[in-house]
Amino acid sequence: DSGVTQTPKHLITATGQRVTLRCSPRSGDLSVYWYQQSLDQGLQFLIQYYNGEERAKGNILERFSAQQFPDLHSELNLSSLELGDSALYFCASSVGGGGGRETQYFGPGTRLLVL
Amino acid sequence: EDKVVQSPLSLVVHEGDTVTLNCSYEVTNFRSLLWYKQEKKAPTFLFMLTSSGIEKKSGRLSSILDKKELFSILNITATQTGDSAIYLCAANTGNQFYFGTGTSLTVIP
Numbered sequence: 001d002s003g004v005t006q007t008p009k010h011l012i013t014a015t016g017q018r019v020t021l022r023c024s025p026r027s028g029d030l031s032v033y034w035y036q037q038s039l040d041q042g043l044q045f046l047i048q049y050y051n052g053e054e055r056a057k058g059n060i061l062e063r064f065s066a067q068q069f070p071d072l073h074s075e076l077n078l079s080s081l082e083l084g085d086s087a088l089y090f091c092a093s094s095v096g097g098g099g100g101r102e103t104q105y106f107g108p109g110t111r112l113l114v115l
Numbered sequence: 116e117d118k119v120v121q122s123p124l125s126l127v128v129h130e131g132d133t134v135t136l137n138c139s140y141e142v143t144n145f146r147s148l149l150w151y152k153q154e155k156k157a158p159t160f161l162f163m164l165t166s167s168g169i170e171k172k173s174g175r176l177s178s179i180l181d182k183k184e185l186f187s188i189l190n191i192t193a194t195q196t197g198d199s200a201i202y203l204c205a206a207n208t209g210n211q212f213y214f215g216t217g218t219s220l221t222v223i224p
Contacts, residue, residue, distance in 0.1 A: 002157065002159070004157075033212070035214075042214060042215070042216035042217060043158075043203065043205075043214040043217075044214075045211055045212055045213070045214070048210060048211070055210055056210035056211050058211060090157060090158075101146060101147050101163070101165055101207075102207070103149065103160050103163055104149075104160070104212065105160065106151075106157035106158045106159070107157060108156055108157050109156065
C-alpha cells in the first residue's frame with residue numbers, strides 16, 4: 001500500500017458524460033500527478049499539481065481538467081467522454097515539486113469504461 | 116521529442132533464469148531514471164538512478180545507469196514466478212516523467 005488513495009475504483013459511464021476522479025496523496029506529499037494508461041498508449045503523463053498550483057502539463061486533452069485543493073487532494077475532471085477515454089487513470093504523489101530526484105508513489109488507479 | 120524506449124517488449128523465461136531488461140532515453144534536462152514493477156495494479160517503485168556506473172541493488176534485482184550512452188538496465192537473477200509483471204522505466208526531467216511502454220516478463224515454473 002503506497003498511501004495514495006483513489007476513488008472510485010471502477011467507473012462505467014456513457015459517451016458524452018462527465019466524471020470526476022479523486023486522489024488523496026500520501027501524508028506529507030505536496031505534489032500530485034495524473035496519468036492515463038491504456039493498452040495501446042502505455043502510461044501517459046497528464047498533469048502535475050504542486051501545493052495547489054499547476055506545475056507541469058503533459059498530454060492532457062482540453063476536455064480534461066484538474067485541480068488540487070487546499071487539503072492537497074486532487075480531482076481530475078473528464079468531460080464529453082468518448083470511447084477512447086476508456087483507460088486506467090493513476091494518480092501519484094511525491095514530496096516536493098520536482099527537481100528531478102524524487103520518487104513518485106502510485107495510487108491503485110481508477111478504471112474508467114466509456115460505453 | 117522526448118522519449119523512452121524499453122526492450123524487449125516481452126520476455127518468457129523459466130524459474131531460475133537471469134534476465135536483463137533495457138531502457139534507453141532521449142529527454143531534455145534529464146535528472147534521474149526510475150524503474151517500477153507493475154503487476155495487476157499500480158506501479159510500485161524499485162529504483163531511482165541519478166549517477167552513472169553506480170549499481171543499485173535490492174535482493175535479486177539490480178540496476179545501473181549509463182548517462183553517456185543514455186540507457187539503463189535492470190537485472191533480475193534467479194527469477195521466480197512472483198517476478199512476473201510489467202517492468203516500467205521512466206526518465207525524470209524535473210517536472211515530468213516520461214515512461215516507456217514496459218517489458219512484460221513471464222516466469223514459468
